[in-house]
Amino acid sequence: MLDVRRLRLLREFAERGSIAATAKALGYTPSAVSQQLAVLEREIGTALLDRTARSAELTDAGRRLAGHAERILRMIEFAEADMAEPEPSGHVVLTAFPTAAIAFAPALAHSLRRHSGLTFQLRQSSGDGLPQVRSGEVDVALIDDWTGRLPTRGGGSLRFSLLMHDPLVLVVPADHWAADPAVSLDLRRLREEPWMAAPPGEPSRQAFDRLLADVGGAPSVPWEFEGLGTILGLVARGVGIAAIPSLALTTDVSGIAVRRLPRAMTRYVYAVVRTASVRRPSVAVTVQALKSAAAAVDVDRVDRRR
16 A cells, blocks of 8 residues: 555655755655655555666656645545534644744634644744645645745645735834934935845845845845844844834834835735645634734834834
C-alpha cells in the first residue's frame, strides 16, 4: 500500500523540481527526502526519478504518479472534511509572518478557545508559507504580498481570502519636524535623513526602495536591521526614520510619530488554505477568526504622535 506521506513528498518534488528545494520547503534534509522517494520507488516497483550525480528529475512513471498523488491527497482531504463533526475539533496549525502573528494572536486566542474540542498552534515564519499549506504541513498560512498577484500562484489547489490592505507609513521620532501633522510631508526633504530599513530581499525593503526611488533615489547605504520591532525601537530612540507596514504598529511603542505617505505602497494580507480543506469546521472557524481579527486591527492610526 502506498504511503500518503511519501506521496506528499513526490508531489512536492514535482512542484519544486529538485530534492534540495523539496527538502527546504518541507523542513527535511535532502538525504531524508531522497531516501523516502527511494522507498516509494520500491513500493511502486518502478523508477520514479532519473538521478544523476548532481540532479534528479521525474521519469514518465514519476510524472504519472505525481498526478495521481495530487488527486489522492485532495480526495483524502475532501473525505476528512465531509466526515468532520459539525463542531470544530482536532488540531489546526497556522503559520504567519511575524507582524501578523503578533497583531492577530490575541483575537485568535480569544475566538478559538471557545471551541473546547479544538487545539491550535501558531508558528511565526518569515518565509513563503504556500509550500507548507500545499504539502499539508500547516492548515492555514498568513501571506503578505506587495504585488497584488499572489492568488495566481496557487492554482485550483489553494484558496485565498483577502484579509486586509496594509499601507506603508512613515515613522519618525516624536520630536522630528515631520512628526507635526500640520506640516506638509514632502519626501524630497527626507531623502538625506538617516533612514533605516530591512535587509535586501525582504518584502518591506523592496517596497522601501521603490518608495524612495520615486523621489530621486534611496540613500546609498541605509542602516539595515532585521525585525520591524527593532526598527521601531530605534526610531523611538532618535536613531533614524523608517517606512514600514502599518500592521507593525499594533504593538504599543512610545516616542514615535506616524504619518501617511503621499505615495503609499500597500501590501495585501491573505489567509491561504487548501481548497480541499475549506469545508473542515476547524479550518473554516480559523479562517473566520482571522477575518474578524483583521477587521479589528486599526491600520489607520497615523498622522499622530505616540
